[in-house]
Amino acid sequence: MATPKIRPLLYAMMSAFGVGLTFIALIMLSQAAQNSENFDQLANSILWVNILCLFVLMVLLVGNLFRLFRDYQQNIPGSRLKAKMVGMFVGLAIIPLLIVFYFSMQFINRGIDTWFNVEVETGLDDALTLSRNALAMQMRDHLSATEQIAQRLRETNSSQFIYEIGKLREEIGASEITLFGRNSRILATNSDLSVNNVPSRVSNEVMMQIRQNRPYVSLDPLSNDAYEIRTAVPLVAENMPDIIGIIRARFPVSQRIGRMVNSIDSSYTDYKRIVYLREPLKRTFSLTLTAVLMISLLASIFGAFVLSRRLVSPIQNLVEGTKAVAKGDFDMRLPVPGKDEIGFLINSFNEMTKGLSIARKQASLSQNLVEAERANLEIILASLSTGVISLESDLKIRTANKAAGSILNVDFSESRGELLSNLAKEHNVLNELFVVIKKYLDEGNMVWHEQIIVHSDTGRRILTCACSDLSNDTMENEGLVVVFDDITIQIQSQRDAAWGEVARRLAHEIKNPLTPIQLSAERVRRKYLNTMPKEDAEILDRSTHIIVEQVAALKEMVNAFSDYARSPDMEIVTINIAILLREIIDLYQEQESKINITFDIDSDDLKFDADPGRIRQIIHNLVRNSIEAIPEDIAGTISVNVKQCDINNIKMIEICIEDNGSGFDKNSLGQIFDPYVTSKSKGTGLGLAIVKKLVEEHMGFIEAENAKKQGAVIKIFMPENEKMREKMISSFKHKKDNGVHSL
Numbered sequence: 001m002a003t004p005k006i007r008p009l010l011y012a013m014m015s016a017f018g019v020g021l022t023f024i025a026l027i028m029l030s031q032a033a034q035n036s037e038n039f040d041q042l043a044n045s046i047l048w049v050n051i052l053c054l055f056v057l058m059v060l061l062v063g064n065l066f067r068l069f070r071d072y073q074q075n076i077p078g079s080r081l082k083a084k085m086v087g088m089f090v091g092l093a094i095i096p097l098l099i100v101f102y103f104s105m106q107f108i109n110r111g112i113d114t115w116f117n118v119e120v121e122t123g124l125d126d127a128l129t130l131s132r133n134a135l136a137m138q139m140r141d142h143l144s145a146t147e148q149i150a151q152r153l154r155e156t157n158s159s160q161f162i163y164e165i166g167k168l169r170e171e172i173g174a175s176e177i178t179l180f181g182r183n184s185r186i187l188a189t190n191s192d193l194s195v196n197n198v199p200s201r202v203s204n205e206v207m208m209q210i211r212q213n214r215p216y217v218s219l220d221p222l223s224n225d226a227y228e229i230r231t232a233v234p235l236v237a238e239n240m241p242d243i244i245g246i247i248r249a250r251f252p253v254s255q256r257i258g259r260m261v262n263s264i265d266s267s268y269t270d271y272k273r274i275v276y277l278r279e280p281l282k283r284t285f286s287l288t289l290t291a292v293l294m295i296s297l298l299a300s301i302f303g304a305f306v307l308s309r310r311l312v313s314p315i316q317n318l319v320e321g322t323k324a325v326a327k328g329d330f331d332m333r334l335p336v337p338g339k340d341e342i343g344f345l346i347n348s349f350n351e352m353t354k355g356l357s358i359a360r361k362q363a364s365l366s367q368n369l370v371e372a373e374r375a376n377l378e379i380i381l382a383s384l385s386t387g388v389i390s391l392e393s394d395l396k397i398r399t400a401n402k403a404a405g406s407i408l409n410v411d412f413s414e415s416r417g418e419l420l421s422n423l424a425k426e427h428n429v430l431n432e433l434f435v436v437i438k439k440y441l442d443e444g445n446m447v448w449h450e451q452i453i454v455h456s457d458t459g460r461r462i463l464t465c466a467c468s469d470l471s472n473d474t475m476e477n478e479g480l481v482v483v484f485d486d487i488t489i490q491i492q493s494q495r496d497a498a499w500g501e502v503a504r505r506l507a508h509e510i511k512n513p514l515t516p517i518q519l520s521a522e523r524v525r526r527k528y529l530n531t532m533p534k535e536d537a538e539i540l541d542r543s544t545h546i547i548v549e550q551v552a553a554l555k556e557m558v559n560a561f562s563d564y565a566r567s568p569d570m571e572i573v574t575i576n577i578a579i580l581l582r583e584i585i586d587l588y589q590e591q592e593s594k595i596n597i598t599f600d601i602d603s604d605d606l607k608f609d610a611d612p613g614r615i616r617q618i619i620h621n622l623v624r625n626s627i628e629a630i631p632e633d634i635a636g637t638i639s640v641n642v643k644q645c646d647i648n649n650i651k652m653i654e655i656c657i658e659d660n661g662s663g664f665d666k667n668s669l670g671q672i673f674d675p676y677v678t679s680k681s682k683g684t685g686l687g688l689a690i691v692k693k694l695v696e697e698h699m700g701f702i703e704a705e706n707a708k709k710q711g712a713v714i715k716i717f718m719p720e721n722e723k724m725r726e727k728m729i730s731s732f733k734h735k736k737d738n739g740v741h742s743l
Helices: 006-034 036-073 079-113 118-154 158-172 204-211 255-276 278-326 341-383 402-408 420-424 428-442 488-531 534-565 577-591 612-629 666-671 687-697 722-737
Strands: 176-180 186-191 216-221 227-236 243-253 387-391 397-400 448-456 459-469 480-486 573-576 595-601 607-610 636-647 650-659 701-706 712-719
Touching (some): 036 079, 118 158, 118 255, 158 176, 204 216, 204 227, 204 243, 420 428, 428 459, 459 488, 459 666, 488 534, 573 612, 612 687
Antiparallel strands (some): 176 186, 387 397, 573 607, 701 712
16 A cells, blocks of 8 residues: 555656546547548547546546545545535536537537538449449350350360360460369360469359359459459250269459459448448547546546645545554554654554564464465375365365366366265266265265266276265264275276186187087987988987087187187287278178178278287177177168377377167166177177277277267277387376376
8 A cells, every 4th residue: 555655646647647648639539530541540549548547537536535525424624625625626627628528529520521422422332333243244254155165065075175175265265264074073174374283173162053053153353453253154965964064264354454343342442431430430539529528527626636635644544554454454554744643643553553463474374384284185185096075064075186086077176165966966977976975974874985886978987985074073073085996997907807717718618528529419410310210310410400500609609718818919010901991891791782881091091000810800890790780671881980090199090880770778888898798699798898808909999889870889099000009008007197097
């Protein structure tokens, strides 16, 4: 807060600043009145300068008026004298200001009206209409010439198109004529430009109009005030109504006509802009003049306050000082005006504020120690990979560390003090955790430990949760703390290891006796089938046939077990993904004629480092699953899309396989990659589990979801090369150390 010695200087500086702004506004207003072209540049500046000046004076005046009214109501010495001086200044200043304001308004309104002439506006309208009609006539003539070219080309042999187009271009004076085929491919072109200048493609607007069998013509601006007329007409077969091509022609407009058109259009636009600004100009000048009047009036009123302030300054400073102390400003010090009674009073005030300031600093030091301890605790919580949420007794959020937000997919940065139930309504995973917490609280259990399953957008996740209360020594409940961790990856790893061991043992135990069983059944069939009665022979034939079929099915299952349980010894080579996938898709397309399989890739030269045998197995399994999921009574479609993508600065190859089959069961969507989880009547349930294992061997990951309309979508993401694979491993380690449980 300014001291009594500084405050008069500050008021004088602000007053001088306001007066300076007023003179600047008047000078700018005078320039704008002399030349209307300066209006756009100066109008906003004039208005803002006046507003700023008004603001400065209003700030000063409002403060002084408020102080005067308060002093007058409280009968403070000097307040009545100050009120009389302000009244005299207002009376002396308002009458001449109103007279000047009236005559200035009359001058502005009549002066602006003399700027406009009706005959000039009519002449500009006629010139603009004439220029547009001239250009429209040229456009019609050039379009007619293009249509005649189409007629002549329709009667010309296709081998003569290039020669004929060159001849026709010179006849009609076009700068370029191009003939496009049905697929927008250039069939012939002739131009007066350089040989290396390739004609541009046909725009969508032209294509849309030509498909409606309508000609196209447009006037396009070029550089250097030049224009160009572009026409396009369909080329129709001689004996058929089908459109077999598009003829596009470009005609230059002379620079002289272009400059004239631009000059007329610019002059017309400038005049219309001035006409449009006629009334706003009046209003702006009137508003500015009104602002100047207000500034002058406010400046006069403020002068009265400046002259009367010194009479009551010491007492008013003391009042301001007491208010500052009441607001908590204990560093307030007032200058001592002298050694009289007022000086003694101000000295006592300064001693009092000094004692209060010392006491507040001691309290602030204690508060800082508490805050430091809180900050240390927050640092410890932030470094944990386990999620921690502390709640008030009414379940309002007190604190939540970074790992809690990562695990629950919730931003807790601005949720302090918010009810956990309100935040849970907007986040599915947090809502499921809240239901568990609420259940135990309703049962009266403040301390509990449980492993729960939640469902997020990426599938099912397993959380291990523990809760403790925060009761103090007086047994008052001050809230609770919930600690949880995402153990989905650990559980999945343990499950995969267990299933791998089961698969290895089953493959070993079952595979050995299968071949003797099959050979024995076939031997019995050959030896006794022809020696037995017909009825017994049919039974033997059917039984041995069933044994052989079931042995084959068991062998297929054993092979699936072996694929799932085998060790990840891979032969990484650089492969062309487009060639590999096309071979697989062509194979299935020949076998499944009722299903349309499409393939799309960013580039046919897209390569990445992988084991080709395992990539083939991945695609085989996924395409076969899609085929089996499509009902026989619908037209099946399978789309395979490959593209490059960037995930967390790691270059990846994304393979997306989408079908229109029955899709996944929503209840088991988070478990479809687990072994023996399947919705099909046939199969071992190991297909997607093997696919997931093969993808993870390449340090990739796989996602599954239902399509928006119908069917299923499988997305595979694998690093592009060994360098990206190493970055992927480093990313996993970093995220695990920081409590992040997903890519």
